[in-house]
Amino acid sequence: MRRLKLAVLISGRGSNMEALLNAAAADPDFPAQPVLVLSNRPEAAGLKIAEAAGVAAVSIDHKTYGKDREAFEFHVDATLRGANVEVIALAGFMRVLTPWFVKRWEGRMINIHPSLLPKHKGLDTHQRAIDAGDAEAGCSVHWVSAGVDEGEIIAQARVPILTGDTADSLAARTLPEEHRLYPEALKIACKKILEDMTDG
Numbered sequence: 001m002r003r004l005k006l007a008v009l010i011s012g013r014g015s016n017m018e019a020l021l022n023a024a025a026a027d028p029d030f031p032a033q034p035v036l037v038l039s040n041r042p043e044a045a046g047l048k049i050a051e052a053a054g055v056a057a058v059s060i061d062h063k064t065y066g067k068d069r070e071a072f073e074f075h076v077d078a079t080l081r082g083a084n085v086e087v088i089a090l091a092g093f094m095r096v097l098t099p100w101f102v103k104r105w106e107g108r109m110i111n112i113h114p115s116l117l118p119k120h121k122g123l124d125t126h127q128r129a130i131d132a133g134d135a136e137a138g139c140s141v142h143w144v145s146a147g148v149d150e151g152e153i154i155a156q157a158r159v160p161i162l163t164g165d166t167a168d169s170l171a172a173r174t175l176p177e178e179h180r181l182y183p184e185a186l187k188i189a190c191k192k193i194l195e196d197m198t199d200g
């Protein structure tokens, strides 16, 4: 099967990125081949994980660009295109993307969010799920569209919220589900992209 060239965009720890790299390495039929890990923070721990896995790891420090989001994104976009990237997985990437960038990668970019979307978009999802009295939480992988955390959902996984849960305990219960879900959802996304390529 043809493998789409994958870039994973991170800002920190990179455990979801690592799960994607591991899934691609473990399965010759995995439909994506990681070619680039890109962080907007030079100190992101995930960059070292990518290097150790033999995947090109680069940082483009958004702070260098001040408030000029588009200049930052032009550089990111040029780097992605330079690596012939065909699909992007956002994995803990903490920059809101402009409509320009989202449009440019429409139908080619997915994100993982630690809530059962459409509930709890944005930050502090675990605390907000607990405060809302929700019986369950989870994670969602979705196509990236103009609104933050609003694109079409590809796949979700659920975990219970237990009495006495804190944001940390709930995050710890959710994270292994993220690591299981993201590779599966990326497979679904790649299948769709490959189908669209064939149709188009």
Ligand code: GRF
Pocket: 010, 011, 012, 013, 014, 015, 016, 017, 091, 092, 093, 112, 113, 114, 139, 178
């Ligand atoms: C994950 O919980 C992800 O869902 C959220 O940010 C966290 C990133 O963790 N968007 P990691 O960098 O993948 O370890």
